[in-house]
Amino acid sequence: MRYIGIYIIVTGLFLFGILGMSQNAMADQVVLPAEKDNTIFEEDGTKSCGACSQFVVGRTFVEEVVRRSLIEFDVSGIPPNSTVTNVEFDFTVSRTFDSAIVVMDIHKVNNEWGEAGSTAVPPVGGGGGEGNGGPALTGDATWSHRLFSTDAWSSPGGDFAVSPSVSVILHTNFPVNYTTPSNAAMVADVQGWVDDANTNHGWELKLNSIDEGFFGTTRAIDSRTTTTGTPPALRVIYTPPVTDSDGDGVPDNTDNCINIQNTNQYNLDNDAFGNVCDDSTDVVASQTIDDCMKFGGHLNVTGGALLTFTSISKAIIPSGSNFSVSSTSGALLTAGSSIHISNSVEC
Numbered sequence: 001m002r003y004i005g006i007y008i009i010v011t012g013l014f015l016f017g018i019l020g021m022s023q024n025a026m027a028d029q030v031v032l033p034a035e036k037d038n039t040i041f042e043e044d045g046t047k048s049c050g051a052c053s054q055f056v057v058g059r060t061f062v063e064e065v066v067r068r069s070l071i072e073f074d075v076s077g078i079p080p081n082s083t084v085t086n087v088e089f090d091f092t093v094s095r096t097f098d099s100a101i102v103v104m105d106i107h108k109v110n111n112e113w114g115e116a117g118s119t120a121v122p123p124v125g126g127g128g129g130e131g132n133g134g135p136a137l138t139g140d141a142t143w144s145h146r147l148f149s150t151d152a153w154s155s156p157g158g159d160f161a162v163s164p165s166v167s168v169i170l171h172t173n174f175p176v177n178y179t180t181p182s183n184a185a186m187v188a189d190v191q192g193w194v195d196d197a198n199t200n201h202g203w204e205l206k207l208n209s210i211d212e213g214f215f216g217t218t219r220a221i222d223s224r225t226t227t228t229g230t231p232p233a234l235r236v237i238y239t240p241p242v243t244d245s246d247g248d249g250v251p252d253n254t255d256n257c258i259n260i261q262n263t264n265q266y267n268l269d270n271d272a273f274g275n276v277c278d279d280s281t282d283v284v285a286s287q288t289i290d291d292c293m294k295f296g297g298h299l300n301v302t303g304g305a306l307l308t309f310t311s312i313s314k315a316i317i318p319s320g321s322n323f324s325v326s327s328t329s330g331a332l333l334t335a336g337s338s339i340h341i342s343n344s345v346e347c
Contacts (some may be wrong), residue, residue: 094175
């Protein structure tokens, strides 16, 4: 007799994805199709189903052997250094084989695996469908090999993290669309893949250790190559990185000199360009020049103005400039004068 336990599934903060979008207007969302998926078959390490319209999890009814599945998404479209805030996995169960509610665990895969063009071969007499798989092709994932037939799994049945990233209760009716609520583990998985594409090996889908032990628990899930069902998808909300081209700590979208460092953002004439990248800084009124101001061009005086330097030693004026120094703290310029401060430095 089979006993159905009460499963307590930690799914994280379900509302985080909804609230996150409203709290951060700068967040972006992408919906990614699966890049590859495959089913592996416990009874035969030479079987696979890379080009099938479904992938399968659970233990079969007749043979009482296990099926597990692998899926991977290409996250390269998410800009490097983005911060992932919400991850949801959409999939459709299109066939069930018993009347029991089961729990499917989704584990992060630790090694690269393959999907080639293998297809299912129905058994003699018909029946069974794609749940039987077919001969693996070179590069397919199988129960024994991550890349058939040259690279074996470290452990038969797949190399994956011990703890699932998320668990989902699968009901008995079909077809049913499921969405895993975002949680910290799924966000961490995708964040790791965005940060280092070499670690992106996707997830392994399997029933939990209890349900995988009962026969007749198999579930067929629409694959990325389905023509009649709903292919799986990964929905990711992320915050793009703040771009700071010159590394001065001021984001490009507010930096008045994007390609030249100017932490203090000095802009004597209050135009669109900071002093260090302004070819011509027009002085129309008396101005005080800080010790640390940098200038990329000239100070053009369009009317009589008194320039006061907080430290004359930091403001070296080339000889021959049309000005007179009234004191050690100021330089009086006549209209039309143009001077260049050659060695002021950013503090």
